[in-house]
Amino acid sequence: MDISIDEFTRKIRSRGYKLTPQRRVILEILIKNKDNPLTPEGVYKQVKISCSEVGLTTVYRTLELLRKIGVVNHVHFHDGCDRYEINDGKPHHYLICLNCGKVERTNLCFIDKMQKILEKDTAFKITEHCLSFFGYCRFCQLRK
Amino acid sequence: MDISIDEFTRKIRSRGYKLTPQRRVILEILIKNKDNPLTPEGVYKQVKISCSEVGLTTVYRTLELLRKIGVVNHVHFHDGCDRYEINDGKPHHYLICLNCGKVERTNLCFIDKMQKILEKDTAFKITEHCLSFFGYCRFCQLRK
DNA sequence: ATTTTAACTGAAAATTATTTTCAATTATTT
DNA sequence: AAATAATTGAAAATAATTTTCAGTTAAAAT
Numbered sequence: 001m002d003i004s005i006d007e008f009t010r011k012i013r014s015r016g017y018k019l020t021p022q023r024r025v026i027l028e029i030l031i032k033n034k035d036n037p038l039t040p041e042g043v044y045k046q047v048k049i050s051c052s053e054v055g056l057t058t059v060y061r062t063l064e065l066l067r068k069i070g071v072v073n074h075v076h077f078h079d080g081c082d083r084y085e086i087n088d089g090k091p092h093h094y095l096i097c098l099n100c101g102k103v104e105r106t107n108l109c110f111i112d113k114m115q116k117i118l119e120k121d122t123a124f125k126i127t128e129h130c131l132s133f134f135g136y137c138r139f140c141q142l143r144k
Numbered sequence: 145m146d147i148s149i150d151e152f153t154r155k156i157r158s159r160g161y162k163l164t165p166q167r168r169v170i171l172e173i174l175i176k177n178k179d180n181p182l183t184p185e186g187v188y189k190q191v192k193i194s195c196s197e198v199g200l201t202t203v204y205r206t207l208e209l210l211r212k213i214g215v216v217n218h219v220h221f222h223d224g225c226d227r228y229e230i231n232d233g234k235p236h237h238y239l240i241c242l243n244c245g246k247v248e249r250t251n252l253c254f255i256d257k258m259q260k261i262l263e264k265d266t267a268f269k270i271t272e273h274c275l276s277f278f279g280y281c282r283f284c285q286l287r288k
Numbered sequence: 289a290t291t292t293t294a295a296c297t298g299a300a301a302a303t304t305a306t307t308t309t310c311a312a313t314t315a316t317t318t
Numbered sequence: 319a320a321a322t323a324a325t326t327g328a329a330a331a332t333a334a335t336t337t338t339c340a341g342t343t344a345a346a347a348t
Contacts (some may be wrong), residue, residue, distance in 0.1 A: 018295060018344050040335080055298040060335065076220045076274070080306075081334065095268045106262060110254035115277065118250060123282035124239045130222070130278070133262065135270035162315045162324060184306085199327040204306065224335075225305065290348080297342070308331070318321075 037083035181227035243284035
């Protein structure tokens, strides 16, 4: 379920948006980091490494645009900043160690089932969700 | 599983913290708003209404302290600020309308089960989680 | 191909949320 | 009642994000 540039181009243009080089570069970086949700600042740093000139403001704007058209998910690690990751259609849940900050990703998921029941029960049309677990990783449990 | 002032006092003192009037007032406000996660600013406004003089800094510090001792949960609605709610031991999941901003709470929960399996699988010790659903409420679905 | 136009960009300024600092105060222990 | 270590709050600092606006550019129209 990975997104291709062609598909992305279609998605962008069909909504009256333009496919700019900046948007392309940002998308590529998110694809390269598919297992690692990035902050806007993080995306910006990687853009700079790949030498392209893209402003931080544009990074913020592009991430929000990508979220709106369903290409990325919004993730929170309770550390004071937003993170974004490519939406590959798979569940994307995290285990965040409150001690060392390590982040593990898990695919285990009851959420789809839960979402369907919720939609029936509440008449909400659910388009996104965000689930993170906080606690202590196996190493920090020993260290404490 | 509601928290009493006595229990709170014990929890605070046993860890070497002091039970100050400010902490008491903030706790009371969180209890009064048990179904409605508040931002630090939101807590601060309510403190002011009830006439008590408590600084915003103290609100921030107290909320973080309460989270550390397990009295409140940390919640995110992807709107740029942190929210806190009393931890009553029950699941606390939200449906947030991306259009009108309405927040519904649901008790439906597979999370406990998921958490147990995750702990076994990953050797993580999970102490908190945060789950929110985003989408469109029944009214906004029609309006769009 | 050229023109047109509405969308887009980026630097700087503004805003908002949160954290730090530090001197004065206060809850609890002795 | 005195000692002490934690706590408070105002102000300053920091960090994340948004807004503004003049100049640029992708894509539609000619």
